Amino acid sequence: MRARGRRHRGKRAAALAAQPGQRRPLPAPHAGFDYQIGGPYQPPAGVQVVSRDHSAPAAAGLYNICYVNAFQAQPGAEKDWGDLVLRDDDGNVVIDHDWNEALLDLRTADKRGRIADKVGTWIDECAGKGYQAIEPDNYDSFTRSQGLLSARNAQDLVKLLSQRAHGKGLAIGQKNTSELASSRADNGLDFAVAEECGEQDNCAEYTQHFGNQVIVIEYSEDGLRNACAKWGSTLSVVRRDRDVTPKGDSAYVRETC
Template sequence: MPSLPGRISRGTVAAALLIGSSACTFGAAGPVESAPLPSPHSQVADVPLPAPHAGFDYQIGGPYQPPAGVQVVSRDHSAPAASGLYNICYVNAFQVQPGAEKEWGDLVLRDDDGTVVMDPDWNEALLDSRTADKRSRIADKVGAWIDECAGKGYQAIEPDNYDSFTRSQGLLSARNAQDLVKLLSERAHGKGLAIGQKNTSELASSRAANGLDFAVAEECGQQDNCAEYTRYFGDRVIVIEYTEDGLRTACAKWGNTLSVVRRDRDVTPKGDSAYVRESC
């Protein structure tokens, strides 16, 4: 079944706005950045990056024909890439899809009583990234999806639930999350793919050390914390809002520099009665 969006960022540290600039070009896979941004936004790896301020559509709930003007699209790893666009491949990398716990065995996080630690909002079990062995095994399984994405013609990876440590009952740490995302970054870059930081603005300052190339920020307009991402990612930030107020704020403050879209919260495909898509 299609993956669902993760939690909004819990970062609360105020950050100054530093917007980087770069030249862009349009290739066969859609717009990509043709030159690295200056420090502190320097390109982490020699991989194609989504162009800043490109038309974006978030299709992780199911693929459909992208609307006119869309140049960058994010889809679930089970879906085909969209022809002629820059494609971002969504993988649930830090939690387990509902009902799939048995597929992960001892990699599912349990508390001292042996109870599976769940994300209550999405009914997803958390993955246990506390040891190097378990992180390696998680990365191998997620890495198979990354390889699949590369084979389908995607240009980037969006590993969701990077912030799962914040709802782990204190069992996981930010260091655990970063050590795992480094493994995923190495796998993605080894396949020639960029990798985005999903939410978790409190770790944005370590984006270069963690090998992260751009950011996907849910509701930073609603939370008024988009600057926590742009400080470290420059204009390589994709903003997804789920409310009219969030879209209004994001467009007013960032509509001229960042990719901004509003979707319905379940990210339903076009044609569904719940479908919503708006942009600046």
């Protein structure tokens, strides 16, 4: 999975959170947010922060988060990764069947380094397009790896991605994986993007370690209702359709608190 209307300078300033001693601006807590990783479109009124796929242009005048699939291959792209695709003991590619994506092999420092180099070219591209942050997806792929990958493997790779992003002056968000939120500082992660924490009633697992620097994405009415009731006054919360389709598509859904 993954125009740009003019915004007053004050709007942009409101979407940036100043961090003492930190050159990387973060998305402001509770800012209007839109999740556009399925395709870019004109951000709705009130949106100050937007997340888009690395192949898309940044939205002018907004805080832009750049989505990269960092721990799995896009559907049909296994050949692009060569020996970096994870295989089981029988030589079969390990697949995330929910999204038909091959997992990447994070088990050695050499492979993690080569994965980070490839994803790093996208990070560099995001910086060049004017994005302010990176959202590396599938940090939790180790939980779908048939026991072949560990949480340590995932953290060792995300550290490399954090270093690359920070070197380009970009912030980096932890995507899901609340069980590793307590290690955010060691892993160099600046904010969190949490899918369905309202649905799963675990948003507090992120706020305990990220404070109000949490962006919540829901895909159901119940999830949105719960997220808004508990966190709507402090966190950025949006509901999107599961395929995150662009506005104008018949499947498009976008709601906020």
